[in-house]
Amino acid sequence: MLFDLPDPQTLYSALVARDPAYDGVAYVCVTSTGIFCRLSCPARHPKPENCRFYATPSECIESGFRPCKRCHPLAPMAQKDPIVARLLDALDKSPAYRWSEQDIVRLGLDLSTVRRVFKRHFGMTFLDMARHRRLREGFTTLGEGGRVVDAQVTAGFESPSAFRAAFARLLGRAPSAFSTTALLKADWIETPLGAMIGVSCTHRLHLLEFIDRKALPRELSKLEKAVPGGVGLGRLGPTDQIASELASYFSGNAARFATPVQLHGTAFEREVWRALMQIPAGETRSYSQLAHDIGRPTATRAVARANGVNQLAIIVPCHRVLGADGALTGYGGGVWRKQRMIEIESGFAVARRS
Template identity: 40%
Template structure:
């Protein structure tokens, strides 16, 4: 049974500014009448002045107003308006190249948008744009258009610049491009933090919280296993995934039907397959999992394979606990594991 956080534990989360608990509870400060998310950068309140709520609604009906720094009412990690506008523009005109000068024209400090991208996508805005364009180029090339034509088409100012850029993304020159797969990558938000999702044309191959430490390793692993490159962009699987996840977070969806693409060893595959059989709202122990696989001694191995799962939530590795009922580890942080389990328990009854 997932244990509830004590007051002290919650307060410690506040003191440490631990963002992994954002969305899991809210902290209200009696002296100011303001409530924040854990991780808010405002001055740390004294423990005697704080109250905790599980939902923002509770905080509000108790008379607190949302903090202006951490904006606990806006969707966590939500994209600010001015950046949303730029992204819309980019989507509408994929080949337009927005330089710093263009950003200033639109009243945006380039450094501001750069910082936001650094933080949320771990790349600069210019790098994001480049990748975005390259993604379009890939499609065109796949469709058989000539390379030079494509290059000019998408706004590179010289062929050599295009080649360099393409090379750095695909690891070899455009003319050799044939066998590489593309993993489309998107970023979206959930009540417990922003996530990345990636999909090939076969299916979804990744969903992870953006702050998962192993993320880079997972990218590397996917690129290697699928002989692929990762580029920003959407495809139909990602559309479906977002829809299903949204329903999941509303408590309405208990089974995911989006196709998956999960390269890995046979053993890993079997572990992941087994994970998918754990129903919404239920939990198992590592030991039970090992036994079901016919390897009662392979508990550690199961744990390891669990950790190797790259499709958080959809492949519900969060539903596996230590044999004494403890949460043990979770790539997205134990706070999220607990939140997910509570969420599922709460909605398990309905429908």
């Protein structure tokens, strides 16, 4: 669990008030109907004795409840939040604009509310997201062969040095450190859970990681040592393919990834990663269960370490591994993302059972 839920009386009061503050925090399962809902659901209120509260949709589904067709508890709430919709629309219209707190205030929005809403839905503030979006514009320019000064202008930075510094903070190196003749190409992929970096050769995907993961610079360095020829900027076929498959995954249409991948790791790590790829979407395992699955029941800690160095996020689904008590243990891309993906995949589990 990410946190301890409030007591049932508090949650029932929030249900009666249809309090949107609890969206994504708690869900109500109604024993008389067999369905589960958001606490803001517009349906008639159930009796208190018929209510059971859980922190995630996956817990509701595992308890035998099906999602409500009125409040759609498996759909991302960010799409329905008017504050999020308004700011994302503004960001789409002017991706290179240098947003500030004053801009948010001028829109008549409360800074603390905007910060809280974006942190809840995306694990980052709106201003963080806007900075990433600006960097993406510059990243794309560089990938198309543009100069650093062109990328700086496209991304809305005041100077090439400021752009280089922001780029280096994100990827651990300046733009000039990326080879123009590299066999591997890195490109930016947008997802509902934040931007990712995909690195491919012409035949396989070698790395897929969230852009804000602290280990990303180290992962890029490790990849350069494994594949001679360095890493450059640009998009190759496997990156195109995984971008399309990720869009299908996040829209709830398919959880299967057919993009050819290259696993860079020890024989043991590759064994663990292949076992992870056998876990169906909508199901989870503990580290000890995974160790038993590969015939190494005493290797629980080693399995956990192998999970932590996985360089193909989502494709090698280390987010499907929980603690022995069912807790959402640490995840390199952020525990909030782990919870979101488990919630998304609950929908695939429901579809299989239908």
